[in-house]
C-alpha cells in the first residue's frame with residue numbers, strides 16, 4: 001500500500017463497508033477476500049453478519065426517544081435470503097412483506113405473525129386469504145382492494161388493516177414512490193372518506209395509517225413535511241371516531257454510498273442523493289421528536305410507530321466478488337470484462353445505479369481509466385463507466401461495494417448465466433447461504449410437450 005491516495009481511499013472503504021485492510025490484504029469478517037474467491041468461485045456475494053446486526057441495533061436505538069412502542073419491520077424485498085432473514089429476526093425485527101412468497105419466507109424464518117405487515121398494491125385473493133388465515137395485518141392500497149378484503153374477511157372474521165396514503169409530494173428522485181404519478185396508495189385528500197367507509201364495516205377494522213415516500217431519502221425534513229400532513233389528517237380521522245393505533249412511516253432510510261470514482265459531473269443532484277452522509281441517530285431522533293410534538297399539538301394518542309427499512313439494514317453489509325475475464329483497449333478506451341453482468345447487479349441497468357468498485361488482488365494507484373463490463377450479449381451491460389482502477393489484468397479479483405440491498409434479490413438468468421451464489425462471513429467463519437446454480441437448475445422449470453420430445 002505504498003500510494004498515499006490509495007491508502008486514503010481504502011480508509012474510506014473501511015469506514016463505510018465491512019472491508020478491512022490487514023497486512024496488505026482486503027478482508028471481510030476476518031476472512032481474506034482472495035481466499036473466498038478461490039474457495040467458492042466468482043461471482044460471489046459475501047455478506048457480513050456483524051454489519052447486519054449492527055445496523056439493526058443502530059436503527060433501533062435511533063428511535064429510542066419515541067414514547068410509544070416502535071416496531072422495525074424489515075422490508076423483505078431488499079433481500080429475502082433465509083439466513084439473512086434469520087439474523088434480522090434474531091435482532092428483534094418484524095417483517096414487511098409484499099407477496100405470498102414473502103409471507104411464506106417470513107413464517108419459515110420464524111417471524112411472529114404479530115410482527116408482520118403485508119404491503120402491496122395488487123394483492124391476489126389467495127394472498128389476502130393466506131394473510132388473514134395467519135392473522136397478519138394488511139396494508140390496503142385502494143378502495144377496490146378494501147372491497148376485496150372485506151369480502152374475504154366475511155368468511156374469516158375481523159381483519160385489522162391500515163390504509164396506504166400517498167402524500168403526493170413531487171420529489172425529483174427516481175426512487176420516489178409518492179408522487180402524484182406514482183401507482184401507490186390513496187390520495188391524502190380522500191383518506192378521511194375511506195376511513196369512514198371502513199369504520200362502517202363489520203368485517204374490517206381500520207387501525208393504521210401507512211405511507212412510504214421512496215428509497216434513499218437523505219433529508220429527514222422530507223419525512224417531517226409528510227408527517228405534518230399525515231398527522232393533520234389523523235386529527236380529521238379522529239373526529240370521525242377512529243383512533244389511529246399504528247403509524248407506519250415506511251422505509252427509505254439512506255446509506256451513504258461510496259462514490260470516489262464517480263465522474264459524471266453533469267449529474268450533481270444524483271451524486272448528492274446517493275452519497276449524502278448523515279447521522280442515523282440524529283435522523284431517527286429528529287423523526288421521533290417531530291412525531292411526538294405534532295401528536296401532542298393535535299391532542300392525539302401515541303400510536304405504535306412502525307418503520308420498514310430495507311436498504312439501511314442490508315445495503316452496506318455485502319460485496320460482490322468478480323474476476324476479470326479479459327482486458328482490451330479499443331479506440332483508446334480500456335474495457336475490463338468481468339464474470340458478472342447487469343443480470344447480477346440489476347440496478348446498474350434499471351436505475352443506472354453506481355456501485356463503487358475496488359481491486360482485491362492488486363495494489364497500486366487508482367489511475368487507469370476503464371469501463372467495467374459484464375459478459376451479457378447486450379451493449380448496455382456496463383457495471384461501471386469511466387472508472388479508475390489500478391492496472392488490472394485477466395484473473396484479477398475486483399469487489400463491487402454496498403451491494404447488499406436489492407441485488408441478490410433481483411438477479412436473472414438472462415443469457416442462461418447462473419445467478420450469483422452467496423456466502424455469509426462472521427468472525428473468521430464462512431458459510432454458503434445460497435448455492436451456485438447449475439445449468440440443470442436454470443432449466444428445471446422448462447417443460448417439453450410430448451410432440452417435441454421425439
Ligand SMILES: Cc1ncc(COP(=O)(O)O)c(C=O)c1O
Pocket residue numbers: 075077078096119177212214215216250251252253308309310311312405
Ligand atoms: C412499502 C415499502 N416499505 C419499505 C420499503 C423499503 O425501502 P428501503 O429499502 O429504501 O428502506 C419499500 C421499498 O420499495 C417499500 O415499497
